[in-house]
Structure formats: C-alpha cells, structure tokens
Amino acid sequence: MKAITLLLAVPMLSLFPVLAGAQAPETEISNLVERFFKGYVQTDENNKSDYDWTRSNPALTRDFKRAYVKYFDQFRKQGSLDSDPILEAQDTPETPYKATSISSNGDRATVEVTTAGWPGHVIRVGLVKTRGKWLINSINKINQ
Numbered sequence: 001m002k003a004i005t006l007l008l009a010v011p012m013l014s015l016f017p018v019l020a021g022a023q024a025p026e027t028e029i030s031n032l033v034e035r036f037f038k039g040y041v042q043t044d045e046n047n048k049s050d051y052d053w054t055r056s057n058p059a060l061t062r063d064f065k066r067a068y069v070k071y072f073d074q075f076r077k078q079g080s081l082d083s084d085p086i087l088e089a090q091d092t093p094e095t096p097y098k099a100t101s102i103s104s105n106g107d108r109a110t111v112e113v114t115t116a117g118w119p120g121h122v123i124r125v126g127l128v129k130t131r132g133k134w135l136i137n138s139i140n141k142i143n144q
Contacts, residue, residue: 025109026102026104029127030111032059032134032136033097033127033136034113036060039053040054040087041093041096045092054068054086059135061136063143064136064138067138068085071142085141085142086123088121088141089118089121093115097115099113099125100112100114106129107128107130109128109134110125110127111125111127126138126139
C-alpha cells in the first residue's frame with residue numbers, strides 16, 4: 001500500500017512546482033536583481049571594469065546590453081559621465097541593494113531597488129521572461 005501511495009504522490013508533485021522545489025516568481029526575480037547589483041558594486045570596489053562586466057553579464061537581455069553600450073558611447077563622445085547610469089549616483093553605497101517592491105504580470109516584471117545607505121533613492125528595474133528564465137531588460141533610463 002505504501003508503494004502505491006508513493007507512486008501516486010511523486011507524479012502529483014510535478015503538478016505543483018513550488019512543492020517540488022521551484023522558486024516563486026517574486027523570489028526568483030528578487031534573487032536575480034539583488035545578485036546583479038551585488039556583482040555590479042563589487043566590480044567597482046575591485047577596480048574592475050563595470051562596463052565590460054555589464055556587457056558580458058548573462059542576467060541581462062541583448063536589448064539591454066545594446067542600449068547600455070549606446071548610452072555609454074553617447075556620453076564618451078561628450079567627454080564623460082556625470083554619474084553611474086546603473087546606480088544613478090557618483091558613489092557606491094556601503095549597504096547592499098534590496099528588491100523592495102516587485103510587480104509581475106505574465107512574462108514582464110518591474111522591481112524597485114533601494115539601499116538603506118541612501119534613503120529615498122529608488123532604482124527601477126524591468127525584467128522579461130525569456131525561454132523560461134527571467135532577465136533584466138531595463139534599469140532606470142537604460143532601455144526604457
């Protein structure tokens with residue numbers, strides 16, 4: 001009897017991905033965004049090129065990467081950037097960025113990202129689900 005119950009229970013788990021270990025969309029989105037910002041800030045702290053890191057980051061869509069390069073090239077022609085286009089700031093905070101508000105609708109999501117170090121500073125991130133995977137498609141002015 002136990003074997004029959006087990007045989008019936010295992011296929012039922014596949015009907016409920018949350019029970020089978022899959023993350024809820026909000027958790028998956030939050031983790032992706034927070035990992036991205038943590039890595040982005042670390043490139044700056046380690047004196048690495050955030051430009052190169054961003055262009056090769058697998059968490060970003062191709063459209064975002066193209067818009068990012070275009071945005072940077074525009075400012076390089078003018079001389080320099082006044083602030084970091086991702087963080088919309090001249091410095092990096094000492095506290096981590098957190099996804100504080102997530103709104104998803106089908107294959108699109110919007111996240112507000114904040115840091116305790118800069119009260120009131122909000123970064124807006126847009127995501128799209130492509131081939132079953134969430135990717136960042138816009139940050140603030142880039143690729144809106």
